Amino acid sequence: MPVEKDARLKVKGVREPSSGLFEVISDKGLARLGDSYLNFLYSMALSEAEGKPTGARLKDRTLVEVAKATGIRSMLPNRTPKGRVADSIEALIVYTLLRGMLKFEDMMEVFRRKLYDPVSSLEEIVREAVNRLT
Amino acid sequence: MPVEKDARLKVKGVREPSSGLFEVISDKGLARLGDSYLNFLYSMALSEAEGKPTGARLKDRTLVEVAKATGIRSMLPNRTPKGRVADSIEALIVYTLLRGMLKFEDMMEVFRRKLYDPVSSLEEIVREAVNRLT
Numbered sequence: 001m002p003v004e005k006d007a008r009l010k011v012k013g014v015r016e017p018s019s020g021l022f023e024v025i026s027d028k029g030l031a032r033l034g035d036s037y038l039n040f041l042y043s044m045a046l047s048e049a050e051g052k053p054t055g056a057r058l059k060d061r062t063l064v065e066v067a068k069a070t071g072i073r074s075m076l077p078n079r080t081p082k083g084r085v086a087d088s089i090e091a092l093i094v095y096t097l098l099r100g101m102l103k104f105e106d107m108m109e110v111f112r113r114k115l116y117d118p119v120s121s122l123e124e125i126v127r128e129a130v131n132r133l134t
Numbered sequence: 135m136p137v138e139k140d141a142r143l144k145v146k147g148v149r150e151p152s153s154g155l156f157e158v159i160s161d162k163g164l165a166r167l168g169d170s171y172l173n174f175l176y177s178m179a180l181s182e183a184e185g186k187p188t189g190a191r192l193k194d195r196t197l198v199e200v201a202k203a204t205g206i207r208s209m210l211p212n213r214t215p216k217g218r219v220a221d222s223i224e225a226l227i228v229y230t231l232l233r234g235m236l237k238f239e240d241m242m243e244v245f246r247r248k249l250y251d252p253v254s255s256l257e258e259i260v261r262e263a264v265n266r267l268t
Binding site for chain 1: 167170
């Protein structure tokens with residue numbers, strides 16, 4: 001699979017988990033980075049939708065919904081707390097950004113196409129990420 | 135001043151305050167967007183510094199220190215609460231990103247040069263932003 005590095009959003013010398021999907025969605029460091037990334041991405045999409053700068057944080061509930069719809073939830077143990085389920089989506093999406101599999105602008109395009117619906121946009125991004133990882 | 139739009143981080147159709155520095159640092163929508171942007175930028179810089187993905191939120195205290203050192207604090211009324219002082223830095227930095235005056239990668243370069251010290255890095259970014267705005 002050709003992986004094109006994103007010149008804008010690269011981080012030098014960051015070790016990324018090179019292994020499979022389960023390792024990625026379980027990585028706590030990726031989840032922390034992904035939390036800030038997803039809130040920025042969502043705030044940029046929301047700003048574009050509203051036609052003026054604004055910001056908002058994605059709720060765990062929203063990310064859990066995405067995890068269920070895309071099958072990511074079923075890869076985690078049954079009793080995984082809601083916050084850790086949300087983490088899995090944050091980790092996976094920022095991982096595809098760091099690896100250059102999807103770029104920031106690609107993700108913004110998904111939000112545009114999905115009329116800025118966060119659940120539906122993030123579902124499409126996660127499906128694309130899983131396709132590229134497996 | 136030549137302003138090159140950043141192809142990666144553009145937002146379509148967002149009205150930006152076209153006016154002066156005071157309007158920018160007082161814009162609440164920009165502050166909300168800037169909050170998510172600065173936390174993402176800082177988390178990426180921190181990930182690079184530590185050599186592995188991680189994330190952290192910038193404290194208001196840190197941003198107040200930057201506002202004082204760069205003279206932005208003195209443009210705001212004396213009794214402005216700490217959170218609103220922090221907002222002014224968030225608004226200004228994301229405004230320079232939206233206008234393409236400084237790109238994400240330019241800001242990451244500042245963090246690298248300043249050995250990832252957040253106060254010192256953000257000070258340099260704010261000084262550069264003010265130079266380009268005034």
